[in-house]
Amino acid sequence: MAHGISDENSPDTLDRKIGKLADWIRNAKHFIVFTGAGVSTSTGMNTLLLTEPDVWELRDHPGSIHSLNARTTISTKAIPSVTHMALVELARRNLLHFVV
Secondary structure (H helix, E strand, O other), rough: OOOOOOOOHHHHHHHHHHHHHHHHHOOOOOOOOOOHHHHHHHHOOOOOOOOOHHHOOOOOOOOOOHHHHHHHHHHHOOOOOHHHHHHHHHHOOOOOOOOO
C-alpha cells in the first residue's frame, strides 16, 4: 500500500512505523495535513453538503432516485470523527501548523 500500513504488518512493525511517524511530526519544521471532505464521511455528513445528488452520484448511478436525508447528518448535529479529534489535538499541541 502507498501509505505503508497494511493488514500484513505485525503489531511490532506497526508500532515501529507509528513511532517513526510521530517522530517526523514532532521534529517537522512545518507539519501540514492535506485532507478533503472525505474525512467527514464517517460522521454521516454529505461531503459536499448538497441538497441534491451531485454530478458524480448522477454519473455513477444514472436514473436512480437519491434520498440524501436517509444517509446524511445535519451539520449542527454531527459528531467529530476520530480524525477530526486527532487534528484538533495536534493543533492544540502546536504540532499541526496548517490544514489544506
